[in-house]
Amino acid sequence: MPYESGLLGYAAFASLALAMKKHADSLAWNALPPRPVLSVLGWALLALSATVAVVRLGPSLGITTWIGQICLAAPLLVLLLSWRPRLAAILAAAALVCAFPFMLL
Amino acid sequence: MRSNLHDGSTAVRGLRQSMAWIHAWLGLLAGWILFAMFLTGTASYFRPEITRWMQPELRPAHASAVQAAQAAINHLQATSPGDQQWFIYLPDDRTAVTRVFARAKPDPAKPAPRRPELKLDPITGQPLEARDTRGGEHFYRFHFQLQLPHPWGRWLAGVCAIFMLAAIISGVITHKRIFADFFTLRWRKGQRSWLDAHNAPAVLALPFHAMITYTGLITLVAMYMPWPVQANFKQADDFTAAAYGRPAEGKASGQAAPLLPVGPMIQAAAQAWGGDPPRTIVIRNPNDAAATVTVLRTTASRLNARPDSITFSGATGQPLSKSPAPGPAISTAGVLLGLHLGHFASPALRWAGFFLGLIGAAMVGTGLVLWVVKRRKPNAPPFFGLRLVERLNIGAVACLPAGMAAFLLANRLIPADLPNRAVLEVSAMFWVWFGLAVVSLLRPVRRAWIETLGLSALAFAAIPVVNAVSTDRGLFNSLVAGDWLFVSFDLAMLVVAAFCGVGALVASRKPPASPPPPKVMVRKRKPAPVREHADAV
Numbered sequence: 001m002p003y004e005s006g007l008l009g010y011a012a013f014a015s016l017a018l019a020m021k022k023h024a025d026s027l028a029w030n031a032l033p034p035r036p037v038l039s040v041l042g043w044a045l046l047a048l049s050a051t052v053a054v055v056r057l058g059p060s061l062g063i064t065t066w067i068g069q070i071c072l073a074a075p076l077l078v079l080l081l082s083w084r085p086r087l088a089a090i091l092a093a094a095a096l097v098c099a100f101p102f103m104l105l
Numbered sequence: 106m107r108s109n110l111h112d113g114s115t116a117v118r119g120l121r122q123s124m125a126w127i128h129a130w131l132g133l134l135a136g137w138i139l140f141a142m143f144l145t146g147t148a149s150y151f152r153p154e155i156t157r158w159m160q161p162e163l164r165p166a167h168a169s170a171v172q173a174a175q176a177a178i179n180h181l182q183a184t185s186p187g188d189q190q191w192f193i194y195l196p197d198d199r200t201a202v203t204r205v206f207a208r209a210k211p212d213p214a215k216p217a218p219r220r221p222e223l224k225l226d227p228i229t230g231q232p233l234e235a236r237d238t239r240g241g242e243h244f245y246r247f248h249f250q251l252q253l254p255h256p257w258g259r260w261l262a263g264v265c266a267i268f269m270l271a272a273i274i275s276g277v278i279t280h281k282r283i284f285a286d287f288f289t290l291r292w293r294k295g296q297r298s299w300l301d302a303h304n305a306p307a308v309l310a311l312p313f314h315a316m317i318t319y320t321g322l323i324t325l326v327a328m329y330m331p332w333p334v335q336a337n338f339k340q341a342d343d344f345t346a347a348a349y350g351r352p353a354e355g356k357a358s359g360q361a362a363p364l365l366p367v368g369p370m371i372q373a374a375a376q377a378w379g380g381d382p383p384r385t386i387v388i389r390n391p392n393d394a395a396a397t398v399t400v401l402r403t404t405a406s407r408l409n410a411r412p413d414s415i416t417f418s419g420a421t422g423q424p425l426s427k428s429p430a431p432g433p434a435i436s437t438a439g440v441l442l443g444l445h446l447g448h449f450a451s452p453a454l455r456w457a458g459f460f461l462g463l464i465g466a467a468m469v470g471t472g473l474v475l476w477v478v479k480r481r482k483p484n485a486p487p488f489f490g491l492r493l494v495e496r497l498n499i500g501a502v503a504c505l506p507a508g509m510a511a512f513l514l515a516n517r518l519i520p521a522d523l524p525n526r527a528v529l530e531v532s533a534m535f536w537v538w539f540g541l542a543v544v545s546l547l548r549p550v551r552r553a554w555i556e557t558l559g560l561s562a563l564a565f566a567a568i569p570v571v572n573a574v575s576t577d578r579g580l581f582n583s584l585v586a587g588d589w590l591f592v593s594f595d596l597a598m599l600v601v602a603a604f605c606g607v608g609a610l611v612a613s614r615k616p617p618a619s620p621p622p623p624k625v626m627v628r629k630r631k632p633a634p635v636r637e638h639a640d641a642v
Contacts, residue, residue, distance in 0.1 A: 001453040017288040060408050064444065067312045068457045074288075074309035075464055082290035 002056040004102035006069035007095040008049035013070070013077045014092030015042030026085045045096075046070070052103060121279055128275040132472050133494065135268035137501035140469045142248055142262060144505060146317075147462025149245040150447055150455050153199040156240030158594045159516045161576040163235050165201035165590075168227035170375075170382045171368040176230030177203045178367060178388070185209065186392050189357075193386040196227045197405065203227045210357075236521040243512065243531055249325070252535070256328065263329050266322040273315055276307060283308060293614075299478045303471040306464045313461045314468065320445035323438070349411070350429045360394040362420040367398055370417040373424065374400040377415060384412060394420050409436060410443035463604070470502045495550055500542030503557035506605055508538025510564035513598075517568075517575040537564075551612065558609035565602035569595040 017023045019039035024032055032038070049070065054062035080088035148155065157163065168176070177193045185207050194204040203225040209217040224233045239246075250258035277283065287308065290301045307314065327334060338344040371383055385401040396419025401412040415427040431439065443449055447458050477495050481487060487495070515533035519526045541560065545553040572595065573579025583591035 001451050001457075003453070006457075013288070020288065023288055060440075061449065064408065064449075065454055067316075068454060068461065071310040071313045071461055071464075072457050075306055078288050078290050078305050078309060081288060082292060 001065055001069075002053050002102070004099040005049045005053040005056075005066050006073050007099040007102070008045050008052065009066070009070035010073040010077055011092045011096040011099070012042050012045035012049055013074050014081075014089060014095075015039070015045060017077065017081060018089065023081060023085070026081070027089055029086075029089075121281065124275040124278040128272055128279050129476060131268045131275070132272045132469075133476050135265040135272070136469050136473045136476075137497055138251065138261065138265045139269055140466055140473065140501050141251075141505055142265065143462060143466040143469055144509070145244040146248040146321075147459055147466065148509065149241065149248055150450075150459050150462065152241035152245050154241065154590055154594070155244065156238070156242065157201055157590060159238045159240045159513070160235040161572075161578050161591075162521070163201050163224070163233055166226060166228050168196065170195050171371050173203045173227040174367050174371060174383075174386050176228060177205050177225050178230075178364070178391075180225055180230040180232070181205060181207060181391070182364070188391065189389065191386075191388040191391060193388070195382075195384060195386065197382070197384070197403065201227075202233055203230075236516070237525075237527045238516055238530060239527050243534075244509070249321070252531075259325055259328060263322065263325055266318055269318045270315075270322065273307075273311070273318060277311070280304060280308065296475075296478050299471060299475045303468060303475050306468040306471070310461055310464045310468075314465055316444060317462075317465065320441045323441045324445055348435050349431075350426075355389065355395045355397060357390040357393045358395040361392060362394040362396065364388070364391045364396055364398075364419045365422045367400075369422060370398055370415075371400060373417075374402070374415045377427075378402050378413075381406060388419060391419060396420055397425060404443065404448050406449060408443045408449050409439035410446055410448060411435065411439035473498045473502060492550075496542075496546060496553075499545050499550070499553050499557055500539070503554060503561060503608070504538050504541040504545065506561035506601070507541050507557065507564050508534045510561065510568060510598075511537035513568050514564065514571055517571045554612040555609050558605050558612060562602045562605035562609060565598050565605060568598040 015038045018027065018032060019035045019042060021035070024035060024038075033041075050063070050066050053066035053069070056062060057065055077088055077092075080091065157165070173195050174193055178191070181188070181191050181193075187210060188207045189210045190208040192206040192208075194200075194206075196203050204222055205225055206222045207220055209220070224235065225231065226233055249262045251261055252258065253261060286301070286304060290305050291298055294301075322329075334341070334344045338347070367386065371386075374383055375381060382403050383400045384403040384405075387399040387401070389397045389399075397416050398419045399414050399416040401414045404410050404412055409431075411431065413428045413431075416425045417423065418425050447455060450458060473494075477491060477498065480491055512530055512534035515530045519529050519533075523529070541557055545557050548556060569580055572591075573581070578588065578591050580592065580595045582588075583595070
């Protein structure tokens, strides 16, 4: 299973969440990129996460594995976001950083 | 019955409200059974692993497919060479033993009793002795047969699956703020929080819920809707032959001929399948000139759960036939079945499926609680229906985990050589589940939630302890031996215990604003009219 696909999915959903005003506010960070940027980044990462899974496993198993992973990444993000929003955001950055070495393997 | 004719609002609003009504009632009626189907189905992702845990006497022994098949055939040759048919289920990464089932030649004078399935050592082919248990098969069977006589369990499961599918669709239509609230989960806000806790797992894992419900339903569709096949085929066998090819059913010639070694046949099959190993080997009329050896392909690496097969002559070793390339409909059915069973999944993906299943159970469970929370009035005594639903919720959601834990605990606590112990294990699950539900009636609702969830947590936490005391494969020994199956099983039990414990904690928190309902019960009170607010479901 390509884990980087799930990590990218988590980062993608985090970007999309922070592109919404109420979730960005819960973070209370000034250094956050502008919301349109986060929105575009989120969709781009989501597409990348699907692409990686399909390239790794082919269309049928790839899409199955991708959907399985993002269906898990999103609830995990929402749990963290409701409990420790900053931790959720930091983990998203960490997931993004971790995903790239995986992709090069 | 409510009508939305005099709502005086737009058609969309009317549609949402009727969908909310459908969603609430379909979800409620099927919810208790669906919760059990979700939870036992989730456990079934680890069907062979649970079986292995439940037979701690057996140690995994790794043998190649060729070695295991030949060892099993040697055993069968020594014990019953004149049989009509041998089924050999080969071990793989997930199962530790070879299973064989032999069918004797039919004897009209004296019909032989059905022989039990045997477990063989993959390397030596010698029969293995282990405690009698249903193992993971029990959760798997319960998940769609509900412990009811055939065919009622499957029908009930099918009705619940239809309700679930309808609840998914009506739920999506009802949910007005599906994107605005996509990432929203608010704690400690009473009804609002329950709504979020129902919506978040439902929406975020929606593809999984829709997939698992639809594929589950479709798996048994030929049973639920037999008419298309009946209309087009005179006999069920004709349909099977048209769909999957005719099985090798040659008669014995009566002329003896030694059965050739299966190794070369397995290798030839593996070559035809791009290196995929076989899963099952079926030998008809062994030691006859007309003997056939059918090799079935593994489904561990493909979405399609229908195995293809190649049949060889047992006397000459030449390939005789192979299963026809499946048509689009049969391939689709195979893939839908495969998606539901998840045999294709790597261990990591299987764990993902396990947690997705738990998310599904959480969605059903919070939905059931939400039904009650929405209808509870702070200053009015609960009406009969509300109290009934509340009690059934406790029985279905909080007591079932204790029952499942009891099944696993009984496996370790019932003596290994007690006759009929497999049935006793199953009874343990239902006695604990329903018994606890009945006993919880004696406690006030909130206490009942806390105590049954707490007991479930304790029961799961006890499993690693009892395992360590009753076998030599406790957590410490397994860690030292690098026995990752037993290590992960113990850890998984602790995680499940933690989930139940968190549930008990959440239940023990004081509800935010609304004071508890007064103790005085007023009977025969008409239920307060409930309006389904479309934006609040």
